[in-house]
Amino acid sequence: MMKRTFLRIVMVAALSCLCLAQLSAQEDKQDAKGTSSFAVVGDVQVKGHSSKWLKAAKWIAERKPEFWFPMGDLVDEGLKPDQWEAFREGEKIISPVSKVLPVLGNHDHYTKSPEKKNIESMPGLYLENFSVPENGPEELLKRCYYVKTKNCLFVVLDTNCFIEGGNPKKLLSGVETPWLRKVLSENKARWTFVFTHAPLYSSGRHGTESEWLRKEWCHLFDEFGVDAVFSGHTHAFEVTKPIRNGVVAENGKGTVYYNSGGITFSDVAKGDWYTDFLQKEDRKLMIGIVELKDNSAAITTWDIDSGTAINTVSLKKD
Numbered sequence: 001m002m003k004r005t006f007l008r009i010v011m012v013a014a015l016s017c018l019c020l021a022q023l024s025a026q027e028d029k030q031d032a033k034g035t036s037s038f039a040v041v042g043d044v045q046v047k048g049h050s051s052k053w054l055k056a057a058k059w060i061a062e063r064k065p066e067f068w069f070p071m072g073d074l075v076d077e078g079l080k081p082d083q084w085e086a087f088r089e090g091e092k093i094i095s096p097v098s099k100v101l102p103v104l105g106n107h108d109h110y111t112k113s114p115e116k117k118n119i120e121s122m123p124g125l126y127l128e129n130f131s132v133p134e135n136g137p138e139e140l141l142k143r144c145y146y147v148k149t150k151n152c153l154f155v156v157l158d159t160n161c162f163i164e165g166g167n168p169k170k171l172l173s174g175v176e177t178p179w180l181r182k183v184l185s186e187n188k189a190r191w192t193f194v195f196t197h198a199p200l201y202s203s204g205r206h207g208t209e210s211e212w213l214r215k216e217w218c219h220l221f222d223e224f225g226v227d228a229v230f231s232g233h234t235h236a237f238e239v240t241k242p243i244r245n246g247v248v249a250e251n252g253k254g255t256v257y258y259n260s261g262g263i264t265f266s267d268v269a270k271g272d273w274y275t276d277f278l279q280k281e282d283r284k285l286m287i288g289i290v291e292l293k294d295n296s297a298a299i300t301t302w303d304i305d306s307g308t309a310i311n312t313v314s315l316k317k318d
Contacts, residue, residue: 035149035191039065039098040288042260043073043232045107046086052285056263057090059304060287064097067147067154071232071260072105072197074126079111084125102130104143104158105197105232120162132156137179139163144176146183151292153189155180157217159198159210169212177216184224190317191292194221194229201243201257203278204236204269218246221255227315228256228299230288235262237279237286237301238269239313248274252316258299261286277311286310 039060044053060068075083091100109123127142136144143158161168161176184192198210200218210233221229222244242254259269261279266286269278279286285305291298299313 035066035152035292037063037065037289037291038154039063039068040195040230040258040260040290041068041070041263042237042266042286043105043107043235043262043264044070044087044090045073045076045262045264047076047083047264048086049089050086050264053087053090053263054093056285056287056304057093059302061094061097063289065289066098066149067101068094068098069101069103069154069156069195069230071195071230072103073107073232074102074105076107076264077111078108078123078126079121081125084129088129100130101132101147101154101156101195102126103156103195103197103232104160106160109160109162122162122164137175139171139175144179148189151190151294153183153187153192155183155192155194157194157196159196159213173216177220180217181220184220184226187224190294191297192224192226193290194226196229196231198233199231199257199259200229201240201272201274202231202234202236202238202259202269203272203275204234204238204259205267206234207236207269214246218243218255226255227297228258228290228313230258230260232260232262234259234267234269235265236267236269237261237284238271238275239277239299239301239311240274241276243274251314252318256299256313256315258288258313260288261301276313284310 046053074087108126110118113119132142133145134141140158145156147154161171200213238259240257242249244254266282266284268282271278288301295317297315300309301311303310
């Protein structure tokens with residue numbers, strides 16, 4: 001009797017080990033899948049129903065990227081529910097096939113005064129509209145966060161840092177920057193991409209407004225080998241040469257800064273010492289698609305009206 005009981009125990013234990021091994025193998029198989037592609041969308045900034053936004057959303061959905069990043073200013077006035085409904089018209093087209101990872105823009109917490117001036121307020125409707133990881137600093141929860149996949153680290157930053165009665169620059173320097181350093185220092189992913197609304201290098205409209213961000217963050221991007229930083233705000237498509245320590249570097253030895261063209265309206269950049277390619281005509285409807293492999297990545301910018309690729313940036317790993 002004791003012998004039979006012992007055999008049953010051994011068999012149950014063996015089956016349990018087999019099940020655990022199978023489960024572990026399944027998890028390893030799932031974990032082996034890296035991010036293959038993601039889309040970068042410039043300022044949508046809708047005020048109401050937008051045929052341009054719906055056209056862009058359908059184009060993205062057809063390509064089925066794993067993630068898509070709207071680069072802030074998703075609406076024109078962030079405290080108006082009807083404008084968020086207009087943004088969701090396009091979001092609903094993409095969401096069944098691609099996970100949205102939004103970036104907070106300045107217009108996403110604006111409202112207009114009777115004198116048509118922008119008045120800042122907390123981004124309540126923006127925060128209600130999206131489900132993102134709550135792994136950022138408590139003061140900026142859901143406004144900056146990160147997502148890890150097998151081969152990528154995505155870090156979304158808040159360049160506005162607006163809080164009622166507070167100092168945005170002090171909050172960014174004192175809270176967000178230390179958090180960013182910690183996230184990057186613990187990163188072991190093959191690829192690292194950062195997403196901001198305000199650009200760090202831009203020769204387009206508003207480009208000089210955030211030069212102070214270079215001093216705040218670029219040394220961290222250099223230190224921890226960030227591959228590319230994607231931004232919006234200027235509405236002008238422009239991509240830089242690889243930059244490290246404030247000068248042009250070799251491919252794979254510096255960070256590429258990519259500024260997205262706007263959706264509702266676009267503008268042109270002037271070009272500067274760091275510019276590799278820029279938008280030469282306004283009113284272009286452009287989307288960036290990033291395709292990843294183990295040792296290389298391609299950032300291709302598409303003119304979706306003509307269906308042509310207007311620029312491709314190739315990133316390489318040793």
